[in-house]
Amino acid sequence: MRSIISILLLAFIAWGIVTVIGEIPFGTEKSRVGGHYVDQGREETGASNIVTSVVLNYRGFDTLGEVTVLFVAAIGLGAALATRRKKEKREIEPASLVLYTGCRFLFPLILLFGGYIFIHGHLTPGGGFQGGAIVASAFILVYLGCRGRRISETVSKTIESLGGLVFVVVGLVGLAVGGHYFLLNFLPKGELNTLFSAGIIPILYIAIGFKVGSELAGVIDHLMEESE
Amino acid sequence: MILVVSLLVLVMLLAAIAAFFFKDLMSAVIAACMVSLIASILFYFLQAPDVAMAEASIGAALVTAVFIVAIRRTERYEK
C-alpha cells in the first residue's frame, strides 16, 4: 500500500519535473560567475586548476565551514560509539602471509600517491579532499589486511588539529596582511604551472589533505573498534 | 560516445534498482558502490575530473568500506 502510494507520488513528481526540465538546456553556459573565474582565475590566484582556486580562494570560507562539518561529524561519531572499553582483547586471527606482505608493501605507495594528489592540487585534478580520502583508504587497507595494527589516536588527533590550525592561521595571516578578507592570497603567485605557485593554495591543500586523511582514518578506526 | 554514456546510465540505474531489491545488505552496498563508480565515470565525461576523483575515492571506496563495517557490526539481512 505504502509503496504503491510512494510510486504514484514519485511518478507524479517525475512528470512535473519532466515538464520543467526541458527549460534547462543541456550544455549551455548558465552563469557568468563561472566564466569570470575561468577568465580571471589564473591571474587572480595563480592556480592552474580553477576548481581548486574556487574551493580554496574564492570560496575559501565555505571550505573552512566544510572542514568544520567534517570535524563535527567525526566528533559526533566518536561520541555515538563511545563505550567503556572492554579490557579483555579477543584473539585475532592473523591474515595470510601474502595479504599481510601485500598490504605492508602497498601502504607506503598509496600514501605516496595520496600525498602527490594533494600536493599537486593546484596543478592537476585532485586536491586535499581526494588525497585525504586516498590516504584514509591506505589506512583501511592496513586495518583490514594487517589486523591489530592501528594508527595511534594521539598522533591522528594531533595531525588533524594541526591541519585545522594551519588553515585558520593562514587565513588569519591573510586577514592581517591584506586587511580585506579572510584567506587573502598574500604569498607571491609564482610562475604558472609550476609546483611553487598559487601562493597559499598548496599550503592550504596540504593542510586539508592531512586533516581529511587523519579524520577519515579516525572515523574508520572508531567504526571498527569493537567489531574486531 | 553518447551510446556508451547511455549504456552507463542504464547500468547505473539498474544497479540502483538492484540496491532497492536486494535483501542482502552487503549486495545492496556493492550495488550502491557500483552506482558511485559509474557516476564518477559520468563525472569524468562531464569534464569534471576533480569531482570524478573525489567520487571514486570517497563515494566508491570509503563509503563502501564504512557501510561494510557498519553491516558487520549490525546484521546482514533485511527482514
Add this chain to the structure above:
Amino acid sequence: MVFSQVIHFLQNHIYYIGAFGLIFIGLLIILVKHNLIKVIIGLSILETGVNLFLIAVGYISNGTAPIFSNPSVETQRMVDPVPQALVLTAIVIGVAVLALALSLAIRLYQHYGILDLRQIREQKW
C-alpha cells in the same frame, strides 16, 4: 531518422535522466524500506543523483575541464567550475554525514537489537 531523433534526445537528456533516476530510486528506498541501513543506502544513492545533476547543469557542450594543464586548452571553452567546487564539498560532507548516520544506526542496534524502524517505538522524540 528515428534513430537520429533518439540520439538527439539522448544527447540532451541522458544525464538528467540518470540524475533524476537516481534521485527517485533513492527517495523510493527511503520511503518504502524499513531497514535503517537500507534507508542510509538510499540516502547515499540520492546524494549521488543530486551531485550528478549539479555537474550536468554546469556542463558546457564541447567544453574542457577547467584546468590549464597545457597551453592548447586556452582557446577552448571551459565548463563551469562553480558546481564542481560545490559538488566536491558536497561529496566530502556526504561521507561525514553518512558515517555519522551509520554510527547512530550501530548504536540503535546495540540498544534495541533490531534495525527495523517500525519496531523501534521509543525513538519518538
Add this chain to the structure above:
Amino acid sequence: MSLELLLIIAFGGAIVTYLLGKISCRIREGFAVLISLSLVVMIACLYGENGTESIYFHFLGLPLIMRTNMLSWFFAMAVSALGALSVIFSLNYMKNRERTDFYYLMLLMVNASMLGIIFSGDLISFFIFWEMMSWSTFLLISYNRGPAVAAGLKYIIMSIIGSMAMLVGVLSLYATYETLNMATLAELIGSASSGYLLFLLIIFSIAFAIKNALMPLHTWLPAAYAEAPTPFNGVLSGMLTRMGMYGFLLIMYVIVGATRALNLGSGLFKFHYILAWLGAITIVIPTFIAILQDDAKKLLAWSAVGQGGYMIVGIAVGTNLGLSGGIFHTLNHAIYIVLLFMCVGAIQYRTGGERDLNSLGGFIKKMPFTFIGTLLGISGLVGIPLTNGFVSKWLIYKTLILEGYPFLAFAALIGTWGCILYCYKFIHHIFLGQLPGKYQNVQKAPFSMLLPMIILSFAILFFGILPGIPLKIIDTIGTSFGFKSMNVTIWGIASETGTLNTINIFAAVLIVSIIAWLMLKIGPKAVSVAQEDTYAAGAAIPKDKYHYTVDFYNPLYRMITPYLKDFIDAFYMKFAHWIQSLCNGTRRVYTGYVGNYVMYIVLFLALLIFIRLKWSL
C-alpha cells in the same frame, strides 16, 4: 541615608552571608540577623523623606531611578521588620538542615528585591526587581525537594505569565510616552484616552492579581504556601504576596491617578467595581475552602487568599476610609499571619514536621507561649476588638456600608463567619483536645522562636489599642493620592464619616473582663477530674482512642464539600490536559519514522508541482 547604599547593603549582605556560611554557621547567622536589623534601622531613619529621587544606573539608555515617599516607607518598614523577624525565627528552625547557606542567601535576596520594588521610581527597575523577587521566591519554595518542586513550578509559571503581562504594559507605556519614570508618567498620563487607561489597568492587574492571589488566578498559592519552608512562609504570605497590593496602589493611584482610575468604564462595569467584586468572591470561596483543610499550613494559606480579598475590596472601593482599611489590613494581616505561621513552625519544629491537624492536639500545656501567640493571632484574624484586625475590618465594613454596597458588605461578613469557624478549628485541633501519647515529651519552643512571636503578639495588641499611629501614616498616603484626610487621632478616627474610638472599646472590654473574673472568683470552684473518669466510666481505654479532634465540622463538611472543590484549579488542569491532547495530536504527524518525514516532503513537492501545473505560474 542614600537609597543606593541601602540596596547595596541589602543585596551585598545577602551575598556576604552566603560566603560567610562557607566559613562558619554561627558567623553567618549573626551576620544575617545584623544585616536585617540594620536594614530596619536604616529604613526607619528614612521616615518623612518625601519625593527624593536619585538616578543610580543607566540601563539600555533608560535611567533607573529610586525614590521615597510615605507609601514606600510604609511598605519598606513592614517588609524589613517582618523579614528581620523571619530571619530570627529561622535561626533555630533551619539548624541542622542542608543547604542552609543557600536558604539564607535566598531569604535575604527576597527581602532585598522587595525593598528594590518598593523604592524603585521607574517601571523598568520595578520590573527587574519584580523578576528577581519571583525567581528567588521560586528557589525558596522549591527548597524542600519532592512536591515542593511542583509547587514552585506552579508558582513560577503563573508568575511568569504575570510578569510578561506587566512587561507588555511597561513597553506600551514606553512606546507611548518614551519615559518610564513614574512621576513623569503620572503627569503625562492625564491626557491618555480612557480606553488606553483601561488596557493599562487590566494588563497590570493580571500581574498584580496573580501575585496577590485574586480569585481566578490564585491557584499557585495554597500549594506554594504548604510546601515552602515554614520560616519563609511568614515573608511569603506577609509581604511578598502583598507586593500585588503595592502594585495595585501604584498603578491605580500613583500612575493613573485616583480620579481617572475610579471613573473608567461605564455603569456597573466600572473597573474598580469589577475589582471589588473579584475581591468579594476571593473573600467568600477561599474562606470556606479553608474550613475543609486538615493541613495547618494549607488552612492558613487559604485563609491568606481570603484575607487578600478584604484588602482588594478596601482599595477598590476607592474612598479614603476604604483605602486606609485596605492598606492597614495589609499590615495587620502580615503581622498576624506571620505570627500564625511562626506558631505552626514552632509546632513543626518540636514535633518533627507534623502539620496534620487531626494528629495534633492538647499542646496548650506543653507550649503555653505558642498558644498565647496563636490565640492573639486568630483574634486578629477574626477581628476581635482590641486587636489590629478589628480596626482594619471595621474601616472596610464602614466604607462598604457608607458607600452603599450591601452585597459586598454581606460577602465580607460571610467571610468573617467562615473565618471564625476555621480559626476555632485551627486553635482547637492544635492546642485543645487530647494530647497524643507520642507528644508527651514535647518541650517549649526555643527562645529565638519565641522572641519574634512575642514581638508580633505585642504588635497585634499595640496596633489594636493605638491604631492612630499607623493610620496617621496611611492617612498621609491617602492624602498624597488626592483623598480627603480622615482626622486621625491616636485612639482612632474622629471625622464626620466615621468615628472610631478604641479607648471606649478598651474600657468596655476591661469592665467585662473584670466582671467575668469576679464571677469566676466568686462562683463555685470547678473540680478537676481525670479525663478517663468521665469519658470511659473508669474503664481503662488507651488515651489515643478518644482523641476527639477528628471530623470537627462534619455536618458542615458534608454540606459544602460538593460546592467547594478547588474548581478553578480543576479548570486550569482541564485546560492543560486539553492542550496536551492537542499536542499529542501533533505527535501523530511527527512519528519519528524517517519514511513518514520524507513522505511529507514528497507530498509537499507534489503539491507544489500540482499548483504549478494547474495554474501554470
